[in-house]
Amino acid sequence: MSIILSAKNLTKTYPGNKYRSLINFNLSVEKGQITALLGESGCGKTTALRIIAGFESSEKGEVIINNRVMANERLFTEPNNRGVGIVFQDYALFPHKTVWKNIVFGLNKLPKNEQQSVAERVLSLTGLKGYENRYPHQLSGGQKQRVALARALAPNPGVLLMDEPFSNIDSMKKNQIREEIREILKAAGTTVVFVTHDTKDVLAIADRVAVMKEGVLMQEGTPKEIFNHPANEYIAHFFGKTNIFKGDVVEKGKVESEIGVFNLSKSKDLGKSISISVRPNSFLVHTTAQTGTVPVKVKKRIFMGEYTELICNTKSGFESENDLLVHLSPDFHFPGDRLWLEVDEKNAWLMDNSESLV
């Protein structure tokens, strides 16, 4: 697979700020891949996207697109010469131009007949045939987004950059629109980097995800890898609900904790503290005490449709302040407020507490 986009050591301090908004940011994106930059507000994801697009400069490092160095310490290529398409958060459609005119706007270097065939291709790709003569105000949010996408795809960009593409779509429609967008992007074979703070966007459309915090890319991988094997507690929490238990390395390769004893593949110093992440649906749940189980007291049951969320107290004596989340099938009935939990080795993910950056 060939690398279409590579960002190396991008670093940014905005004028007047005492902190760096982006710190040694590295990313490689393969052809046809959809990569998400994920993180909470202010973590630097838009800054990374804007540097790749050429709307901001980096203090050091370089941006390479399609084997061409677009920016480094000596050179800077303007955004319109980078071969990137951009879909802005607010779509930035021209309000007084029809859908058709919005789409052909960036094609003015092509002869008229080619403009026509490209526009027809992207209209059909984005399911907008029949809407050519409408104005943006005559479209739904999802349709506007597809026009923005059609306009960005029309010049056949090497890389498409999207800033929070689903933030203006109401939540009822989001799932359907995410699926449509993924299908369009995959059908076009486009290489994409998009920014989001919503893990649901990532799980629905991304092939890979880069999780960021305070200007640093902390972990990069497939959504499944990051969900199952987060590098640290922050990522474990960010990527869906989880329970964190503390454990200690008691002998070489063994971690002892409140929720059980686990094997550790990497060698760690004796006495070292380890965090154990267990997703709420990963417990084996018993209604009676068994060896190797931990008793919990159920404080609250919340019906969530596909599952029931239990909020429990753990630790012997039930005095812990820490809530523990358990997801059960709504059909799982149990009398009273006591359950016994067990964690299978394969469902426990052990992390070094040092938040070491991967």
Ligand SMILES: Nc1ncnc2c1ncn2[C@@H]1O[C@H](COP(=O)(O)OP(=O)(O)OP(=O)(O)O)[C@@H](O)[C@H]1O
């Ligand atoms: N033009 C600017 N001037 C000064 N500081 C800025 C500028 N743009 C962004 N910042 C700061 O840089 C940091 C990262 O901002 P950035 O917009 O990249 O974050 P983000 O992760 O995209 O956040 P959001 O999800 O809220 O858009 C923030 O602390 C922000 O206040």
